[in-house]
Amino acid sequence: MQTRDSYIDVLRGIGIISIVIGHASWIITIGTWKIPIGPFVYLYHLAIFFFCSGYLFKDNEKEIWSYIAKKLKGLYKPFIIYSVLYIILRNMFIKMGILGGEEYHVADFLIAITNSITFNSVGELLAAFWFLPVLFFSLCIFTFIHRSTMYIHKRNMQLIIRIFICAAIGIVGLIVTEKHYGLLYNMQIVYLMLPIVALGHVYEKYMDKVNTIIGFPGLLFSIFLLEIILKSDVGIINLSEFQIINKYLFYPVTIIGIYFCLCLGKILSYSNKIKKIIAYVGKNSLHIMALHLLCIKIVDVFACCITGQKDKLSLYPHSFNNIWIIYYIVGVALPIMIWYSINKVFLALKRKKDER
């Protein structure tokens, strides 16, 4: 069980590193080789989180509301904390030049706070947080489907019906997203992602069988397929922009992307050290998600000072194209360091309080 969980953390690590890569670069150039790294990671980087959540969903989760409360605590609480922090610091960021736009006045603060309380992302440097409500609602719906099919006696039938319901909702998601209907809380993406949550749950059940086809050959194969998709110019996946390639290819491509992550995760897990590092990154994925855009802008502050191109500072999400490697490292490492330090301070304070 221990191994499985750390493997899932590795997958999350791959997911969050991919998110940072996608926000820090689009096409990187090495010599004459132009690598469409951004479009590549966008093919799977969010889906893998839904897959992991489906994997971690427990069949004995009988009490819907307690589960929802648990998820609310895990997703809503950090959402609020980070959102409020950003709202408070936003004017300072504008003054520093790392954010464009108008400064907030009282009314704007009120609107922004209300939005975040109602689980709406504040955007800008916390733009990646639009994902949290989507994940929350996906899990809520999945729990509801799971709970309402628990009365079916045959286990296989249970599973088939669940998959069928999720697939049907997924089809609705495809149609709605392709028609660019922006639903409240990005519910169109919630619908789209339900089959992926279900897939993660099914994977957990048949892990031993599926793992026989996961490995280095699978990694190469999935990279090859994903490259073909990118080269064939059929489109990209960018869920927040309603881009899903097309309704026929979205799920096959997403599944290939998840397969790529599973294979990569397995390869990385061969080395215990790498596994530990990536799993640690995965465990802190929420904080990286919250802080990586800010960290990328911090790199930009230094880069602009060094190059004297201060006019570039307000470019979003990053100011330069050729320092992607620094963005990657800082985008992943600095949020971990910040969170680690905050944690240490809190622990120290708590200890002092306890001593008193």
Place this chain on the structure above:
Amino acid sequence: MKDDKNKEYSSYLFILTIITLFPMLQKGIMCNDELLLRKWAQGGIKYFFRTTFVNEYIDKGRILGVIGNLKFLSYISDNKYIFGAINLSFIVIAVMLYVLIINKLFKEKSLALLTGAMILAFLPFTFEFSVPNAFVIVTLQPMIFLEIAILYHLRYLEKGQRRNAIISAIFFLWSMFLYEFLITYVFVFTIIYLLKKSGEKIIDAIKRTWYYYVTAILYLGLYVGQSIVFPTNYSGTQMGIKSIKDILRVLRVLFSSSFPTYFSYFNEKYKYMFRYYNDGNVKWSNIVQLRYVIYFVVLFILLKKVLSNSEKNKKWCKKDFSIIAIAIIYAILPALPNSLSLMYQDGLNEEQFITIPVSIYLYFSTVFGISYILWKLFSVYSNRYIITTVSLIICILGGGVQIRNVVFINEQERNYNKITNIENVLSISYWKQFGKIVIYAPSLYTTMNSLAIEPGHWTEYSSRYNDLCVDGNIESADAKLEMQEDGDFYFYTDKWGILITSRLQKGEKILDAINNKRQVVQIGNILWKERNYIIYDVTPIYYAKIGERQYD
């Protein structure tokens, strides 16, 4: 553990198959014969069967070939991906059965996998009328049947049930029905018998495999009967000897072209074509491609594992030399009937036809021979460093083939896209308003590499949608139609003109007109919109000089 290893090897072979054969989905149709079949298929399944029956089987004196022929499968849809996927699956089946035969015959997985990997790694995509470029089902269905016949023969030798021998003979007969030259494979059954039952005399082996010879004689009888009932007018099946030198030339060209890397490094025509379509020799951008890198890694791992795994400390023996000799013989023998055809004696040389449908059989045999030599060498002289070096060399050589494949496939895809573009334009309902008119459109009949378009093709195609007569020769036509480099069409008379395009356009534009002329036109109003096409009214302003800037 052994199972895991086999699974790993098989998965690498699977990836190699996908990487090397993926272009099948991309290329579409690249020769006139298949374009013709596509046109017939577009006329409906009934029309397709009726026309192919008359043109392909009765007229060419190949009525036996109609029995269970699956050629129609390629044309069940005119979607290039379906066409490609069906053809691809035939290649995969043929290669996999070949690998299976080698494995069952020699009980050596490493030899079988090595042969499979080598076949895929060096399979050249060219503009020749042979697999994998064209005639895939026509050529590979008989191969698959022959392979099934051999597998049943092997089963018969192992298990001894007579039913297996009968099934084997039936499949062998069926394969000959589908392709005449397969009669040359009658000896293979005896050879396999000898390999399996070592120590037997040749004459005894022939006696034990007598029923294959009877099957071959039966086929010959049927073949003669068929040529009496349906006398052929097809030059490809008319035998004759112009001179022994010509026959030997045909055999030499076919044998040498069956060698892996022949088209990449040894044939001047293809070396020139590669430079032409690639804008020069191999460039860094040809190599630095993810697909190529994955190909290299997969092939290297597979070769290294397979070569390291070949059974050690074996010595060369007479049997090995015999096997290599048989491989060489079968890299020539199946081409013998073709070499006796007057058509091939005339047109087969290094400049014109270099390969013909039978070539894939020769290629399989040649690659098996090379793989056997390599496998044997590393069984006798096992050395880690030499294995790594040889694997690297094979990867580099195979990589060269893949680089050329990509360039040629891209060109074939461009050619095919032009065809589908013409089809789409001619099928729009806009043309109906013109009634019966004759259009002079030589650019629609331009031959693109091996893709020739026969006279009247587009008139026949259009007849399903309108009454246009689209001709490539009648200069005194009612109107003229010229296809542009960018895929647009300029349709005009002396008094008016229209531009058929798939993009929004405005302003002035230089258009190619008939007889290498160019016209500067003013793009006017939109007259019609249908599917992806927009039809603009255009006003000719003046004739432009070649090289003048193009407006967009």
